[in-house]
Amino acid sequence: MNTKNILVAPLNWGLGHATRCVPLIRELIKYGYTPILASDGNALNLLKKEFPELTALELPSYEIEYAKKAKNFKWKLLKNSPKTINAITEERKLVKKWCKEFDLAGIISDNRLGVYNKKTPSVIITHQLQVLSGKTTWISSKIHQRFIKKFNECWVPDFEKKPNLTGKLGHLKNPSFSIKYLGPLSRLNIQKAEKKYDLMIILSGPEPQRTLLENLLLQKINLLDKKILFVKGIVNDKQVITEIEDITLYNFMTSTEIEKAFNESDVILCRSGYTTIMDLVKLNKKAFLIPTPGQTEQEYLARRLKKNGHFPYSKQEDFEVEMLHEIDLYKPFLTSEKELNWKQLFVLFERE
Known part of the structure; x- marks a missing residue:
């Protein structure tokens, strides 16, 4: 051995x-x-x-x-x-x-x-x-x-x-x-799961941009009459779960929980970080992307994926919840994985 x-x-x-x-x-x-x-x-x-x-x-x-x-x-x-x-x-x-x-x-x-x-x-x-x-x-x-x-x-x-x-x-x-x-490369796999959430929001990335987006989204998603899961992407010692009406907030989730949540969610709202994009592709998910402001790579990936007809995106400062309706006009990136x-x-x- x-x-x-x-x-x-x-x-x-x-x-x-x-x-x-x-x-x-x-x-x-x-x-x-x-x-x-x-x-x-x-x-x-x-x-x-x-x-x-x-x-x-x-x-x-x-x-x-x-x-x-x-x-x-x-x-x-x-x-x-x-x-x-x-x-x-x-x-x-x-x-x-x-x-x-x-x-x-x-x-x-x-x-x-x-x-x-x-x-x-x-x-x-x-x-x-x-x-x-x-x-x-x-x-x-x-x-x-x-x-x-x-x-x-x-x-x-x-x-x-x-x-x-x-x-x-x-x-x-x-x-x-x-x-x-x-x-x-993704840690996630497709599972058979009942739909539990209309929208899953998953944040990550360095501060202060992570917090700025969190605050912006918390103000806007109240307008949605949907069941929402919100994963903030803050890894603390203890997991904290908060419920506000139809919104369930987690500070972080483990891989197993994230995998389950992705599979139970209809659409995803997230950064256009490359790892997140690999997860979306692996799970064949529909999503809306918001690149981190000033991060040229995330902006390039979001533009390219939109142009190729896979995911819509918006700049952080321009985002409005109505934009989420665009998701249905796009087709997820299908892979023929070896x-x-x-x-x-x-x-x-x-x-x-």
Whole structure:
């Protein structure tokens, strides 16, 4: 029996990076590996709740903050970049130490740029081979690709050929590094379930934008005469459930609860974060998207999916509940999914 230790380290930027690592961690366990979890903040809390039996280690925070106004988003990221660079340097030192301490057979980083080691097979999971940042896209993409090259392999959670989900984000004309396409990664599965909610709202993403959208939606959804489930996406120690008339509010849900809720809901209202989109596709769900203001990638994904006839979307400041009627005019993205050969993927960690 194989008991090789594999470090799995998602970025703490919203919950998406952590949740899409859940199916990967399950597969590692299934194939006899021992995953060791590493992250910070909400992402680490979520993984600890999903896998309480696994070792969990703390990595330094990238201190990613969002601006209140979309136009200040890039400036805020730039202002915080020294802290991010320090965190990347720190995590490299920690990973070097952990390679010896835990005798790591492999490293899987989801968008954490310093989580690799030259002597240990290292993988980066990212759907951003190009980092969209407006006029500075070419430079932000170049910098990101330089980091990707430091890893042995790059795993992209999307389809390689068209139709795909990420478009130019996750596909390069002439890549200079090894790319493997995994197909969409989701921790959720379709279940047979009675319809319980007309609308499920699920929020995630860094502050203050998460709270701004929560407050906006709470003001507006009172106008709907519908049964609504509202998941705020705040991972606390204790789950809190509140009922206000026809609205049921949760601070967070576990994977099992989210899966059940998705299957029991008619339509979904959510951010156009890539992990959420993969969940919608896997569950064949109809949805309305509201991109995080200033996050070029989410805006691009929402525009592209609308243009291709899959999901309607609105800017946060323009959103009105009547827009939800548009959902019926769109057809969910249907996939002809091939089963992913995980064993073949994990061959990298079998090298002596």
